[in-house]
Amino acid sequence: MWCGVITLFGQMFHAIKDHGITGRAIKNGLLTLETWDPRDYTTDKYATVDDRPYGGGPGMVMLAQPLREALAQAKFASPGLARVVYVTPGGERFDHAKARKLAQSAQPLIFVAGRYEGIDYRVIEQDIDEQLSIGDYVLSGGELAVMVMIDAITRWIPGALGHELSAVNDTFSEEMAGLLDCPHYTRPACIGTQKVPEVLLTGDHQAIARWRKKQSLGQTWLHRSDILEKLTLDETSQALLAEFQLEYEKN
Ligand code: SAM
Numbered sequence: 001m002w003c004g005v006i007t008l009f010g011q012m013f014h015a016i017k018d019h020g021i022t023g024r025a026i027k028n029g030l031l032t033l034e035t036w037d038p039r040d041y042t043t044d045k046y047a048t049v050d051d052r053p054y055g056g057g058p059g060m061v062m063l064a065q066p067l068r069e070a071l072a073q074a075k076f077a078s079p080g081l082a083r084v085v086y087v088t089p090g091g092e093r094f095d096h097a098k099a100r101k102l103a104q105s106a107q108p109l110i111f112v113a114g115r116y117e118g119i120d121y122r123v124i125e126q127d128i129d130e131q132l133s134i135g136d137y138v139l140s141g142g143e144l145a146v147m148v149m150i151d152a153i154t155r156w157i158p159g160a161l162g163h164e165l166s167a168v169n170d171t172f173s174e175e176m177a178g179l180l181d182c183p184h185y186t187r188p189a190c191i192g193t194q195k196v197p198e199v200l201l202t203g204d205h206q207a208i209a210r211w212r213k214k215q216s217l218g219q220t221w222l223h224r225s226d227i228l229e230k231l232t233l234d235e236t237s238q239a240l241l242a243e244f245q246l247e248y249e250k251n
Pocket of ligand 1: 086090116132139
């Protein structure tokens, strides 16, 4: 998977280049991550990348020309026709399904990270294929949003995770019917009065799978009833959820 980023703060990307799953994916040649700084494509002696908005008002707007030249360089370096994504709070919500789809398509991606009040709208009109948001809040810049997206996409690149099944067992995945993940425990089995649920110690895989499904349904009911409302549960799931609710009310 090839990802390019147009950013004034390329150094920030060391956070994902040098660490964790994304860092390992880069080392293993599964992910390429390069940055281009619009400041390198300015023509004045102050290396100006922004200017005041037409019509007045607070803040500055990123200039089209350095952005376009940085984009041209990124496109030139891309191993194939790249999809250009502007990250913006007004974009379509980036979610689990989107991350998976972008990873599966394997099309090179060029992200544009805005700063200040954003970028000159003519760049959005002419050079951007898609606008994506990581949530309904405003960040100071697009870099963190781009890193969030690249991290989530990388989890779906075959071979990027240590255990091939980890991503399909995660919260929201289709294989989990869109439910939240179940609780996880590790050693020791007992921390003071807190015990690991006994079923997890039995080695009975069927009983463990049943418990996990029940917990997933229960966690979704407790924390994300909006997801549950959109699902049609089969009889087994309904019974498991009822069991969870009964146990929850007792405790
Ligand atoms: N004036 C813009 C608005 O109200 O929509 C906000 C600009 S914000 C201060 C600067 C940059 O951060 C944006 O151009 C965008 O690239 C990025 N950004 C901010 N919030 C974001 C979000 N929720 N998702 C993705 N990118 C975001």
